Amino acid sequence: MKLEGTHELDAPRERVYACLVNPEVLQRCIPGCERLEQTAENTFSATIKTGVGSIKGVFNGTARLEDLREPEHLRLVVDGKGAPGFLKGSGDLDLASTETGTKVAYTADVQVGGTIASVGQRMIQGTAKMMATQFFTSLGAEAKTAMGEPPPQHGFFRTALRWFSGWVRRLFRS
Amino acid sequence: MIPAQFDYKAPATLDEAVALLNSDLDGAKILAGGHSLIPAMKLRLAQPQLLVDIARIKSLAYIREEGDQILIGATTTHYQLESSDLLKQICPLLPECAKSIGDVQVRNRGTIGGSVAHLDPAGDWPAAVLALDADLVLVGPNGERTVKAENFFVDLLTTDLQPGEILREIRIKKPSGKFGHAYQKVPHPASGFAVVGVAVHLTLNDDGSCKSAGIGVTGVGVKAYRAKAVEAALAGTNLDDNAVGAGVAHVCDGIDPNSDLYASSDYRCHLAQVHTRRALQAAKARAQ
Numbered sequence: 532m533k534l535e536g537t538h539e540l541d542a543p544r545e546r547v548y549a550c551l552v553n554p555e556v557l558q559r560c561i562p563g564c565e566r567l568e569q570t571a572e573n574t575f576s577a578t579i580k581t582g583v584g585s586i587k588g589v590f591n592g593t594a595r596l597e598d599l600r601e602p603e604h605l606r607l608v609v610d611g612k613g614a615p616g617f618l619k620g621s622g623d624l625d626l627a628s629t630e631t632g633t634k635v636a637y638t639a640d641v642q643v644g645g646t647i648a649s650v651g652q653r654m655i656q657g658t659a660k661m662m663a664t665q666f667f668t669s670l671g672a673e674a675k676t677a678m679g680e681p682p683p684q685h686g687f688f689r690t691a692l693r694w695f696s697g698w699v700r701r702l703f704r705s
Numbered sequence: 706m707i708p709a710q711f712d713y714k715a716p717a718t719l720d721e722a723v724a725l726l727n728s729d730l731d732g733a734k735i736l737a738g739g740h741s742l743i744p745a746m747k748l749r750l751a752q753p754q755l756l757v758d759i760a761r762i763k764s765l766a767y768i769r770e771e772g773d774q775i776l777i778g779a780t781t782t783h784y785q786l787e788s789s790d791l792l793k794q795i796c797p798l799l800p801e802c803a804k805s806i807g808d809v810q811v812r813n814r815g816t817i818g819g820s821v822a823h824l825d826p827a828g829d830w831p832a833a834v835l836a837l838d839a840d841l842v843l844v845g846p847n848g849e850r851t852v853k854a855e856n857f858f859v860d861l862l863t864t865d866l867q868p869g870e871i872l873r874e875i876r877i878k879k880p881s882g883k884f885g886h887a888y889q890k891v892p893h894p895a896s897g898f899a900v901v902g903v904a905v906h907l908t909l910n911d912d913g914s915c916k917s918a919g920i921g922v923t924g925v926g927v928k929a930y931r932a933k934a935v936e937a938a939l940a941g942t943n944l945d946d947n948a949v950g951a952g953v954a955h956v957c958d959g960i961d962p963n964s965d966l967y968a969s970s971d972y973r974c975h976l977a978q979v980h981t982r983r984a985l986q987a988a989k990a991r992a993q
Contacts, residue, residue: 583860583861583862583863584823584824584861584862584863585734585741585742585745585751585753585823585862586745586750586751586862587750587751587752588750614749615748615749615750646748646749646750647750650744650748650750651750652965652966653826653827653898653963653965653967654826654861654862656963656964656965657826657861657927657963658861660861660927660961661860661861661863661927
C-alpha cells in the first residue's frame with residue numbers, strides 16, 4: 532500500500548528535523564507509543580498501543596533511520612507485529628522551508644498483513660492518514676515548544692466548549 | 706474466532722448503563738446489536754473487559770412523533786425502522802436506508818444507534834442522519850447534551866462521544882412541505898456495506914425549484930459527510946439535468962476518496978457522482 536501526504540508545521544525546518552530524530556520527542560508524538568528505546572545508532576525498538584474506535588492492538592517493532600541529510604531528508608524503515616497483524620515498510624520524509632514554517636512531504640510503501648489486513652483492508656488507509664495527522668500535529672507542537680514558546684493545548688477548543696456548555700447547563704439548573 | 710475473556714452486564718436502565726460504563730472507562734464497551742463489535746471481538750481486534758448490553762433496555766427502542774420532531778431510540782433495530790408505517794409516511798428516507806442494510810438477520814439485530822456511534826466509514830445510517838440534519842442526544846455521568854450529526858462525526862470510527870457517554874436518541878425534524886427522499890447505494894457484493902451510499906432529503910418550492918437539499922454521503926471518505934458544495938450548487942435551481950449534473954460534479958470536493966482492493970479512489974468518486982445524480986432525480990420525482 533502506498534501512502535503519501537503533506538503537512539504544514541509552524542516551526543523552522545531545523546527544529547522539526549531535530550525533533551524527528553529525537554527518540555524522546557518521537558515517543559511523545561507517535562500515537563499510543565508506550566516505549567521507544569534506542570538499540571543502536573539510528574535504530575530503535577518500540578511498543579505501540581494503538582487503534583481507532585473499538586479496534587485496538589499492541590504492536591512491537593523496530594524502526595531505523597536511514598539516508599539522513601539534515602535538515603531536508605530522512606528515510607524511516609519500520610518492521611512491527613502484534614496480535615492483529617504485522618506491518619513493514621519504509622517511508623521518505625522531505626522537509627522544505629516555507630514562509631510560515633516547514634512543509635513535510637512523505638511517501639511510504641507499507642505492507643500490512645494478518646487479521647487486520649484480511650478484514651480491515653478497507654480501513655487501513657484511513658487509519659494511516661488519521662495517525663499521520665495526529666503525529667504531525669504533535670510534532671509541530673513539540674517543535675514550537677522547543678523554541679521556547681508555550682505549547683499549544685491539544686483540544687483546547689473542545690475543553691473550552693465543554694466547560695462553557697457545562698456552565699450554561701448549571702446556570703439553567705439552579 | 707473465539708473472543709478473549711470478558712465480563713457481561715445487562716443493566717435494566719440507562720442510568721445503570723452509564724454508571725457501569727463509567728466504572729471502567731478504559732475497558733468497558735457498550736453493546737447494542739453487536740454486529741460490528743462482536744465480529745471485531747471474535748477476531749480479537751477488540752478486547753473489551755466488560756460489555757454493557759443496552760439492547761435489553763426496552764425503553765430505549767422506539768419511534769415516535771413529538772411536536773415537529775421524530776424521535777428514535779438508539780437501540781431501535783434496522784428492521785423496526787424498515788417496517789415502521791409511521792416513518793414510511795412521514796420520513797421515507799429512514800425505511801429506505803434501513804432496507805439496504807446487510808441481510809434480514811443483520812437488520813433484526815443491528816441498531817441505528819450502534820451504527821451511528823460506531824461510524825464505520827461505509828455504514829449506511831450516518832449518511833441518512835446527515836441528510837436529515839439530525840440531532841443526536843448523548844447521555845453521560847454529567848447529564849445530557851445534544852450534538853448535530855454533522856459535528857458528531859469526527860474522523861474514521863471516531864465520534865464526539867466522550868468516554869463514559871452513551872448515544873440515547875436520534876432526533877429528526879419532521880420533513881414538511883413539498884419534499885422527496887431517496888437513498889442510492891452500491892453495496893459491496895460480499896459484505897453488503899456501501900462502496901458508495903448517498904442519502905438525499907430534497908425540499909421544493911411551490912414552483913418546483915429546489916428550496917434546499919440535504920445530501921449525506923457514505924463509503925467515499927474516512928467518515929460519512931454532507932456534500933455541502935452540491936447542496937449549495939442546487940439551491941434555487943430548477944433541478945433539471947444540467948443543474949443536477951453541474952451540482953454532482955462537486956460531490957468529492959474537499960474529500961480524499963478511499964481506495965481499497967475493490968474500488969480505487971477515482972472509481973469511488975465517479976460512483977459518488979453517478980449515484981448522487983440518481984438519488985437527486987429519484988427524490989425530485991417523489992417530491993409532492
